Amino acid sequence: MKSSNIIRIPALVLFIIAISLLHYLTPLHLHYLHDIFQRLYYLPIILAAIWFGLRGGLACSLAVSFVYAPHILFQWGGHLTLELEKYLEIVLYNIVGAVTGLLSQRERERGVELEKTADGLEHSYKKLQAQSEQILTIEENLRRAEKLSTLGEMAAVLAHEIRNPLGSIRGTAEILRDDYRPGDPKYEFIDIQIKETERLNRVVEDFLRVARPQSTQKVPCSIQAELKTVVMLVANEAKQRQVTLELTESQFAETITGDGEKLRQAFLNIVINALQATPSGGRVIIALHKTKSWIEISFCDSGPGIALENLQRIFEPFFTTKSDGTGLGLAITKKIIEGHGGTLHIESEMGKGTTVVVFLPLLEEGMP
Ligand SMILES: Nc1ncnc2c1ncn2[C@@H]1O[C@H](COP(=O)(O)OP(=O)(O)OP(=O)(O)O)[C@@H](O)[C@H]1O
Ligand SMILES: [Mg+2]
Structure with a gap:
């Protein structure tokens, strides 16, 4: 029972009892008072109808009829015309109770329906809002992708153009270096020049590798063997950084069809990022799992x-x-993995760490 009903029902009962007592205790010759009391019954009936609808209104009017009838029968029994008028009033009580109850019930049902419609509208509005936000994000991503592709094309041309003069600079610098002996300051300067051109060349080549479509060699290669090589290559760096680097033992040594060298490069990029991000005392764990058709x-x-x-942007070149x-590591990695029909996922939690998961298809049919 609702808490408001705990007060309403006893209030109605008390109201009816009070009016009835007035009827029963007031002498009959004060008929004008009886007339007033008779009308007073309408108050609890209408209140019950408003509060509890048709059933409430009718229950109240019947209760009033029940307590009022003996008063008419036994106290007004001698006056036939007055008695009839009072019985008619009882009929009216019940009509008023039923009609008011019905009306208030309809009103309440309409209110509930309106509330439901308002809820539905609010829900649709929220959905619409979420969808328009989604559209905005997609549009933003599209614009970014468009910019990147134009920028990428321009940069690829630029990179290509830079590579040729770089080759000439390096070649001539090597000729010039031959004129000096190691230890000579000029030899050292030219050596720096050569090393820097080599570095520039590496950056340009890395970039072109991202921009160019990848051709993947299809030869059998063992993922576990490639991972072991990667761990060996960076073991020294991990030691210097005081980071524990572990490749967990795995039961299977499946081979997949792919380009081992490229896959090694992809894994290396991921491991180097992990080592660079991990503070001394931390750990980098590499684990290998197999499902029916994938290596994870x-x-x-x-x-x-x-x-x-940042998570949304880490695959963007640069x-x-x-x-x-250079910001090319993960862009190259993604390209290599996707070139093998695989996918790359990154899960990261601030303050806890990052997990990069690579999925590669086991079956040759998965290859592009
Ligand atoms: N394991 C990781 N933990 C935290 N941040 C990472 C991790 N891996 C990648 N990142 C973030 O992603 C960015 C992009 O990585 P990406 O390898 O593409 O480029 P880079 O490491 O910055 O440069 P490069 O690989 O060319 O030396 C990084 O600069 C770093 O902010
Ligand atoms: Mg990197």
Whole structure:
């Protein structure tokens, strides 16, 4: 029972009892008072109808009829005309109770329906709002992708144009270096020049590798063997950084059809990122799992994690948060993995670490 009903029902009962007592206790010759009391009964009836609808109105009017009837019968029994008028009043009580109850019930049902419609409208509005936000994000992403592709095309042309003069600079510098002996300051300067051109060339080549469509060699290669090589290659760096680097033992040594060298490069990029992100004392764990048709390789680090706004951009070429990074590592990695029919996922939690998961198809049919 609703808490308001706990007060309403006794209030109505008391009201009816009070009016009835007035009827029963007031001498009959004060008929004008009886007339007033008789009308007073309408108050609890109408209240019950408003509060409890048709059933409430009728129950109240019947209760009033029940307590009022003996008064007419036994106290007004001698006056036939007055008695009839009072019986008619009883009929009226019940009509008023029923009609008011019905009307108030309809009104309440309409209110509930309106509330439901309003709820539905609010729900649709929220859905619409979420959808329009989604459209805005998609549009923003599209615009960014468009900009990137134009920028990428321009940069690819530029990179290509830079590579040729770079080759000439390096070649001539090597000729000039031959004129000096090691230890001579000029020899050292020219050596720096050559090393820097080599570095530039590497950056340009890395970039072109992202921009160019990848041709993947299809030869059998063992993922576990490639991962072991990667761990060996960076073991020294991990030691210097005082980071534990582990490749968990796995029971299977499945081979997949792919380009081992490229896959190694992809894994290396992921592991180097993990090592760079992990503070000393931390750990980088590489684990290998197999499902029916996929190999799953996870690289889990205990670094600081990646902020959400960065997470959406880390595959963009040139996106980097490092002062000496090119921002091409993950872009190349993604391209290589996708070139093998695989996918790359990154899960990251700020303050806890990052896990990069690579899925590669086991079956040759998965290859592009
Ligand atoms: N394991 C990781 N933990 C935290 N941040 C990461 C991790 N891996 C990648 N990132 C973030 O993603 C960015 C992009 O990585 P990406 O490898 O593409 O470029 P980079 O490492 O900055 O430069 P490069 O690989 O060319 O040296 C990084 O600058 C870094 O902010
Ligand atoms: Mg990197």
